[in-house]
Amino acid sequence: MSVAERIGPAIDAGRMSGRVWLYTNYHCNLACSYCLTSSAPKVDPRLLEPAAALRLAEEAADLGFRELGITGGEPFLLTWLPELLVDLAALLPVTVLSNGTLFTPKLVERLRALADLPVAIQISLDRPDPVANDAMRGPENFARVLAALPRLVEAGITVRLATTVELEEIGPGKTPEQERLCALHRSVGIGDDDHVIRPIVRRGRAATGGMGVPATRDDLEPELTVTADGAFWSPFAPTVTAGRLDTELLLTRTVVPLAKPASTRLRLFEGRPPGHDTTLGIR
Amino acid sequence: MSLVPLLDAQQAPLPAQEFYADGDPGPIVAALAHVPEVLEVTLPFLGVVLGPSALSLRTKEIVILRTSAVLACRYCVDTHTVAARDADLSVDEVRALRGEAEVAGAFPDPADRSLIGWVDAVALGPGTPPPEVAAAVSASVGEAALVELTLLTATTLLLNRFATSLGLPTSPETLRRLGEEGWR
Structure with missing residues (x-):
């Protein structure tokens, strides 16, 4: 049975995620305290060139995957990203993660084409107060995100919000601080269904700083993740700690054809014991 | 110091x-x-080619150690000096395979000498081994054995260049054995 013939049924049966993640780059204009990839302005960008990203997306669609995730680093640092997103969205629905600090009126104009496409931009905002938020994410982060959100919403682009905090701060109900954050996103037209609260994962810079919840393979939902360095178990896997790529969740260095790492993931997943990815809420 | x-x-x-x-x-x-x-x-693949097979362990260690010595692979010579001794090759035989003594003196059996001559020809190249060397080894081993020991030589060459180019370190246990037995 071919890989493509195995992927569809595995997705239907809930034995694997239908989403493939692409790390377009590792550099970022911010250097957040808990960043998995230890991203910063001057790190090795580890670029996944647009032609390579598009070819991978085509293969993902052919193999039966159903969604794409784009992450980094900060993907919107890449000048070609708006056009790439249009091309990717012609193949599969796309969620692109962003720190939300680069959405100038000029960039948002270039992104207007996304309004009619299955593309969502997921922006990080951790606290409802600039001081607490910017302590983790950098100066002016809060103000820039608050300026970007209505600009994107007004352009008709689907926007989601991601809040990353310590696991202890995530309870069955929302804390008063989180309620204030929710009031804030509701005020700009982002509904509760488009807001995710997730724990810091102790990898990358978070591990160096002693932050976050430890997560092993069985804690992470297996979502095939492709970077310039190879294919990994999950988007939380290709992390960088103290300048070195973490390899213990590497699947293959080969990423084209995508069937190669997809096949390896299927084989490893089928032998995977029940894990805690749902209880930790890492997503 | 390993390169990676x-x-x-x-x-x-x-x-x-x-x-x-x-x-x-x-x-x-x-x-x-x-x-x-x-x-x-x-x-x-390495397990099949280097591991137990129709060739005797002694024959395999002759091939591996000799090839590694010809290619001057420090890691493989160290490792297979110990392995050859464990395969009951004598100190004189190991010294000869390492290029530290005459092969003829350490290996009186013509079949062993033809084997070593074949290994030298395959490992050193270039081009096809001389016909007289091929004839000598063919006279002492069967066709399947010739294929296998040639592949063993070629696989050892691969590992020699891999280990040498990356500077792979000899294991502490091997270094201890080499020291105890006077090889270093």
């Missing part, structure tokens, strides 16, 4: 982890683990 970091069990990629199940798998695995899809097919 040797991946330990904590950094071994998912498909490579089974090779660490019994402890330190050695530097060849720890280096190949950087490319797990290559490791996954290379290790079974």
Whole structure:
């Protein structure tokens, strides 16, 4: 049975995620305290060139995957990203993660084409107060995100919000601080269904700083993740700690054809014991 | 000093982890683990070519140690000096295979000498081994054995260049044995 013939049924049966993640780059204009990839302005960008990203997306669609995730680093640092997103969205629905600090009126104009496409931009905002938020994410982060959100919403682009905090701060109900954050996103037209609260994962810079919840393979939902360095178990896997790529969740260095790492993931997943990815809420 | 970091069990990629199940798998695995899809097919191949087979263990160690000495692979010569002694090759035989003594003096059996002549010709090249060397080895081994020991020589060449180029370190246990037995 071919890989493509195995992927569809595995997705239907809930034995694997239908989403493939692409790390377009590792550099970022911010250097957040808990960043998995230890991203910063001057790190090795580890670029996944647009032609390579598009070819991978085509293969993902052919193999039966159903969604794409784009992450980094900060993907919107890449000048070609708006056009790439249009091309990717012609193949599969796309969620692109962003720190939300680069959405100038000029960039948002270039992104207007996304309004009619299955593309969502997921922006990080951790606290409802600039001081607490910017302590983790950098100066002016809060103000820039608050300026970007209505600009994107007004352009008709689907926007989601991601809040990353310590696991202890995530309870069955929302804390008063989180309620204030929710009031804030509701005020700009982002509904509760488009807001995710997730724990810091102790990898990358978070591990160096002693932050976050430890997560092993069985804690992470297996979502095939492709970077310039190879294919990994999950988007939380290709992390960088103290300048070195973490390899213990590497699947293959080969990423084209995508069937190669997809096949390896299927084989490893089928032998995977029940894990805690749902209880930790890492997503 | 290895040119690349040797991946330990904590950094071994998912498909490579089974090779660490019994402890330190050695530097060849720890280096190949950087490319797990290559490791996954290379290790079974090496296991078949280098492991127990129709060729005797003594024959295999003659081939491996001699090839490694010809290629001047420090890692493989160290490792297979110990392995050859464990395969009951004498000190004089090991010294001759390492190029430290005359082969003719250490190996009185013409079949052994024709084997070593074949290994030298395959390892050193270039081009086709001389017809008289091929005729000599063909006279003492069957066709299947000739294929196998030629592949063994070629596989050892691969490992020699891999280990030497990456500067793989001799294991502490091998170094201890070499010291105790006066090889260093």
